[in-house]
Amino acid sequence: MRNKGKIVALFTALSLFTAACSMPGEMQGMGGKGNQEHNASAIELKGEKPAEAKKSGDTFELMAKKSSLETANGEKWPTWSYNGSSPGPTIRVKEGEMVRVRLKNTLPEPVTIHWHGLPVPNRMDGVPGVTQNSVEPGKTFTYEFKATVPGTYWYHSHQKSADQVERGLYGTVIVDPKKAEKVDRDYTLVLDEWNRPGKKGGHGEMGHGGVMNHHMDYDVFTINGGTYPNVPPIEVNRGDRVKLRLVNAGYQTHHIHVHGHDVKVTHMDGQPVNQPPSFRDQLIPVSPGERYEVELIANNPGNHIVESHDSESAAAGMKVPIRYQGVSRDGVDTAAGQMQLPVLNTARYGKEQRGGFKVDDSFDEEIKADLGEGMDHPNMKMVYTINGKTFDESEPFQVKKGDKVKLRMENTGRQNHPMHLHGHFFQVIRKNGKPVNSMPMKDTLNVRPGESYEIAFEADNPGDWMFHCHDLHHAADGMATLLKYKGYKSFKPDPNAPNEPE
Template sequence: MSNMNASKGKENSTENLPSTQTTKVKTGKEFTLTAKEATHDFGNGTKLPVWTYDGSVPGSQIRVKQGDKVKVNLKNELSEPVTIHWHGLPVPNSQDGIPGVTMNAVQPGKTFTYEFTASVPGTYWYHSHQDSVNQIDKGLYGTLIVEGKDEEKVDKDYTLVLDEWISSGESSMEGMDHGSMTSDKDTKDTDDSTESMDGMNMDMEEDMSMYDLYTINGKSAKNMETLKVTEGDTVKLRLVNAGYISHKIHVHGYDFKIVSTDGQPINDPAIIKDQTVTVAPGERYDLVFKANNSGTSYIESHDDTDAAKNMVAKIVYDNSKKANDKLNPKESLPNVDITKYGKTTKSEFSLDTKFDVDYKMNLGTAMKDNSMVYTINNRTYPNTEPLDVKEGDLVKVTLKNTSKSADHPMHLHGHFFQVLSKNGKPIEGSPLMKDTLNVKPGEEYVVAFKADNPGNWMFHCHDLHHASAGMVTEVKYKGYKASFTPDSKANNKPE
């Protein structure tokens, strides 16, 4: 891995690059997002070259209304091809932004226009899906908010994007501690060439400690995000995890409700007191609380790492004179179990539904050519077995994590799925609709979705180190023909 970037010193130079700007909020129906380089000051003495949409980290927030026909022009001013994937929002397959699968990557100096209808309200995000493990690490992401026609009004609406960085500035693929993870993975099936490590001592599984700089909205330490409120405000927090590590978030000093996850509403959410909410890579959680703790308080990470102490957002009242709340990131608090949260009600699927397709995905780890790979049913992409469906099919998928220590936040493009059971027990709380689900070692979930959006759709782990090392498959609709012609010169890298 150490030889991946021979020009690393040059790339890490911040000379001659403009400084990042404050993230803009863009409203309307037509937008331009420009991918370009900048230098970002994290606030702890660290400055790094970053890749951005519109010169900020995160990139511009796009806010549209449910039902809007949206047009986004992606202008590429970087030295490498890029795309935009609209994470969680169901769009036509041709607009999903997957190089080599739904489009050719947008080349340096070129522009591509995405068009879709913002049909489902909620909190979403967008990011490059070209060599995404590295391009997202460099900062190529932003948020997309679809305002619902009937959504509850709030006084303040804040989006908090969680991320983690390598302060040395090297790429995440360089920093990984298990060899060249992608070696020869696309040359043949791995059935005969991998040695399964399931159940073995997995000390070799990835070490994420090189991510030593945690941020909220690109800010850390003295630059921490400040959320201004007025006494009595109803405040919405949209938590988005754009990184590769799960984060336990505590809203210090407030009772709150989780009103939605991955943009999908929770039925009859209960008041939560003194619990953390774990946000896994790719997931989103919308929290609502009442501003009734006058003074200064915090939203803080309770992760068990030194870097977590800088993952903080300060809540400041407009009449506040002094801080009256102290940070306590080491406080031991229980974590909300989203599979038991809210109240049950009628839903589209149950374990008794008659399904047309029943697919099992064992999410594992293996060695191949002295390198770590991440597998689905002992295979690595592009040789994983696809989920073949017909439009209208009801599809059941069993996700089982057979890795010893690695989480696998599994993300399905183009669809929401309902979580039906965890470790053999039916979900107890609200019907749980998601597009990203974190499957921890030893866990097994059954999920279901309707095949109602024709195309070729990726289904992959959103720890993108795992995706780039093989943990990707596709949902393929029978008879669907992609509307683009793959270009061998486009350098398409879909993982």
């Protein structure tokens, strides 16, 4: 949905209401209490380990279709999906491999696929009206690109994405490095939030919450489409080196705690962390669109869990057991779930990246992005803005190929804004005016109320690229713009195509 009209400051009552809406997430950002114990009468969904996508010849086949999630008592909740499951199948490829994915749309609406975090050619980025026309019902489109950067990524529709992603149109992409990593077990855990059918969101089907206060409306938090205790466990043998890939496909930050083990974050958004230190009993803040690769050594036999320490009662479902082979399944380590735990400071984690940008570097382009909120009075609804303008009114950022670019983001509003830049990795160089020691590489960065960040990147992938909030309701309500390369021949969309890129 697009928004036009004059943007004005929020009046006091609305500001207070909005602040109240975001309080649970903010409290967790300061180290919140663990979630409530599992209630047997709570909503239970069956989860499955995401299947790996299969090839037909040299091409992966993805079908956008109507499907469902199943409750423990056999009730079917309607969703949309790729290949019949949410998350959809994992596309797993090798670094350097040419990837072909044929999308067939059997849904009643147009769809696309965006390759979140992968630096694909612009024409393959999956943004309708910007890089392609949407794939209409009954039609197909083939995406083709080279998997150049190893790591954990994900894919989702970018057509009416606030609606279509909430219905379940997403899956994961794993690009294995040429030199294989030494891990014994590899698990992908996709985090999401849902509502029962009939509640706000998802047009009467299962989906996320309403536009203004959606974070507090979620009934169910899931891992791989299921809730505890119906999520398949993380099976390990003593001594195993275990990789956990945390992917947030939802619209709310989740603070993840791995019980009973020292862990380290080896990658953020697919990019390696330089010399990551081990830690225990800290919460990993996984914001919308982000991915974290977490490594542990299975050296503490017992029944432990990986869980979300969010304050909402729905978080009781967002946990999965760590189960040692040969160990009794009686009892689960839940004691640490009731502890006040610190949140991992990802801006101070690891050592400075080698060969990257420096705080005092000079830049060819310096861009500002003030992230704000306002009120569309004629339509009586919130709008979210970049530099005071919604997407339809925005002035694209302009760069040239080869430019070294610094982008300063400041959140002047009252809600979190996980900002995602398509087609590029960027380096975080300052937070709140102070140098960031570790300078992590990212493609999505959560900017909380009152925070500012400076990020740096090289303009090395010509095209027209979206820059938007990955709380996709905020993007739908205006918080999006384009990064355009000067001299690039832009895609010419069909004026009659039903393209809705937000």
